Amino acid sequence: MASHDAKAGRLPGLFVNPDTSSFTEFLGAYSPELLPGRRPLPAVSAGEEIPHGTTIVAVVFPGGVVMAGDRRATAGNVIAQRDIEKVFRADEFSAIAIAGTAGIGIEMMRLFQVELEHYEKREGRTLSIEGKANRLATMVRQNLGMAMQGLAVVPLFAGYDEDRDAGRIFSYDPAGGRYEERDFHSIGSGSVFARGALKKLFRPDLSAEDAALVCVQALYDAADDDSATGGPDLTRGIFPVVASVTAEGYRRLGEDEVGALARAVVEERYDSPGGPTAPLR
Amino acid sequence: MPFYVSPEQQMKDKADYARKGISRGRSVVVLQYADGILFVADNPSRALHKISEIYDRIAFAAVGKYNEFENLRLGGVRYADINGYQYDRRDVTARGLANVYAQSLGTIFTETNKPYEVELVVAEVGETAETDQIYRLTFDGSVADEHGYVAMGGQADAVAQALKERYVEGASLVEALRTAVRSLEAQDNDRHLEAKSLEVAVLDRNREHRLFKRLPAARIEALLAEAGD
Numbered sequence: 370m371a372s373h374d375a376k377a378g379r380l381p382g383l384f385v386n387p388d389t390s391s392f393t394e395f396l397g398a399y400s401p402e403l404l405p406g407r408r409p410l411p412a413v414s415a416g417e418e419i420p421h422g423t424t425i426v427a428v429v430f431p432g433g434v435v436m437a438g439d440r441r442a443t444a445g446n447v448i449a450q451r452d453i454e455k456v457f458r459a460d461e462f463s464a465i466a467i468a469g470t471a472g473i474g475i476e477m478m479r480l481f482q483v484e485l486e487h488y489e490k491r492e493g494r495t496l497s498i499e500g501k502a503n504r505l506a507t508m509v510r511q512n513l514g515m516a517m518q519g520l521a522v523v524p525l526f527a528g529y530d531e532d533r534d535a536g537r538i539f540s541y542d543p544a545g546g547r548y549e550e551r552d553f554h555s556i557g558s559g560s561v562f563a564r565g566a567l568k569k570l571f572r573p574d575l576s577a578e579d580a581a582l583v584c585v586q587a588l589y590d591a592a593d594d595d596s597a598t599g600g601p602d603l604t605r606g607i608f609p610v611v612a613s614v615t616a617e618g619y620r621r622l623g624e625d626e627v628g629a630l631a632r633a634v635v636e637e638r639y640d641s642p643g644g645p646t647a648p649l650r
Numbered sequence: 651m652p653f654y655v656s657p658e659q660q661m662k663d664k665a666d667y668a669r670k671g672i673s674r675g676r677s678v679v680v681l682q683y684a685d686g687i688l689f690v691a692d693n694p695s696r697a698l699h700k701i702s703e704i705y706d707r708i709a710f711a712a713v714g715k716y717n718e719f720e721n722l723r724l725g726g727v728r729y730a731d732i733n734g735y736q737y738d739r740r741d742v743t744a745r746g747l748a749n750v751y752a753q754s755l756g757t758i759f760t761e762t763n764k765p766y767e768v769e770l771v772v773a774e775v776g777e778t779a780e781t782d783q784i785y786r787l788t789f790d791g792s793v794a795d796e797h798g799y800v801a802m803g804g805q806a807d808a809v810a811q812a813l814k815e816r817y818v819e820g821a822s823l824v825e826a827l828r829t830a831v832r833s834l835e836a837q838d839n840d841r842h843l844e845a846k847s848l849e850v851a852v853l854d855r856n857r858e859h860r861l862f863k864r865l866p867a868a869r870i871e872a873l874l875a876e877a878g879d
Contacts, residue, residue, distance in 0.1 A: 380725040380729065380750055380751075380753075380754045384724075384728045385724065385725040387724060392732075396732065403735075458859075483734070483735050490727045491727055493702075
């Protein structure tokens with residue numbers, strides 16, 4: 370451990386200074402260079418050669434929320450990664466997913482995870498869901514300079530709200546604007562196509578399993594029209610990451626569960642490539 | 651006009667002072683059981699914890715002066731989180747944390763007039779009982795590597811003696827909790843501890859991700875009832 374204290378050996382003063390329960394603030398005092406927002410901005414705008422993560426969807430169902438992301442990262446026209454993971458546990462009752470510059474996004478996600486856990490351990494209570502969402506907004510805002518240089522990161526945050534016994538979704542803009550979404554949302558390059566699908570497939574009384582199916586369908590539609598979004602890769606067995614958050618906590622669906630959903634979706638598309646049709650009236 | 655006090659006398663006075671402070675408090679017991687490590691404190695407070703989570707597999711138990719061990723706990727959480735963030739979650743170990751605490755306590759004991767009146771346990775649950783680690787730290791920075799069980803606090807000797815008589819390796823949670831509570835009752839002649847005056851937590855190796863879990867009063871009550879209380 371690097372010592373920032375003259376009295377070598379002992380916990381450095383910063384470690385025992387009781388002023389904040391925020392890990393980010395502590396990190397800013399301890400090693401500011403480790404914070405994503407504290408680095409010198411690149412002099413020129415970043416090109417397309419840095420990998421970008423793409424489409425994320427989230428759907429609320431009674432008693433929880435499901436979040437899913439495709440597995441592709443692109444660098445310009447190249448597929449940089451076929452099996453990247455973009456949906457993560459934020460804490461026991463929330464999930465975070467990232468779209469945009471993958472490197473910075475993953476760093477932000479890790480920092481956010483530690484931030485929530487750190488607060489919980491120090492204070493003996495978890496942050497409210499709004500508190501978590503606001504904390505994430507601050508992190509996104511700190512990345513604004515990078516975003517202006519072409520390295521934007523936009524997360525999607527979803528969690529279970531104990532007080533309301535319901536799932537909630539929060540979206541962000543690169544300037545740190547925080548918006549609560551109703552029912553469903555999508556972000557990333559394929560989000561326009563995914564949102565269209567979500568709009569037609571969403572019902573307020575979805576079961577957890579059907580909500581996961583809606584997400585897989587929407588991601589299929591995104592991959593269908595957006596070259597940066599990866600569809601289910603049946604030959605390699607690479608399927609979207611799907612996670613649900615309910616009163617039981619965060620749960621990432623198993624490979625077999627998502628595999629079965631994805632195979633069913635692909636199978637059905639042989640007959641109707643556009644997916645399920647909505648009633649006309 | 652300063653009088654000369656020999657270093658031996660100075661250290662002895664400080665140690666006596668610290669021991670006296672610690673012996674005023676109630677006891678805490680840490681013991682290994684089949685699924686991990688069990689922590690039981692004779693502590694009626696719901697807000698001021700003596701047992702806490704430090705990291706995925708690591709927990710902390712303390713007796714003595716609250717503000718002093720709380721200060722160490724908060725520092726430990728920062729130490730663990732920053733190391734896990736910079737390296738990997740697996741790189742945060744009880745051994746590393748025990749070392750930092752030992753250095754801190756040792757420096758405070760020798761360099762300041764007032765030593766910390768605390769005693770700590772830092773424990774890490776392993777994949778198997780053989781790889782569990784329990785470190786006991788005293789006010790002067792000494793570290794002891796413990797196996798099986800530890801008792802600290804007010805009547806630590808009486809509690810440790812009771813533990814020695816009752817402790818069995820690989821006990822179930824119910825049995826281990828009974829052992830712990832019976833041993834804590836040895837603090838006084840006619841002590842009976844109920845669920846609401848106990849703080850209980852486990853590091854359970856069968857859990858996922860964060861292995862620390864605080865047991866709510868209702869669960870403690872159910873376990874004690876099962877143990878035939």
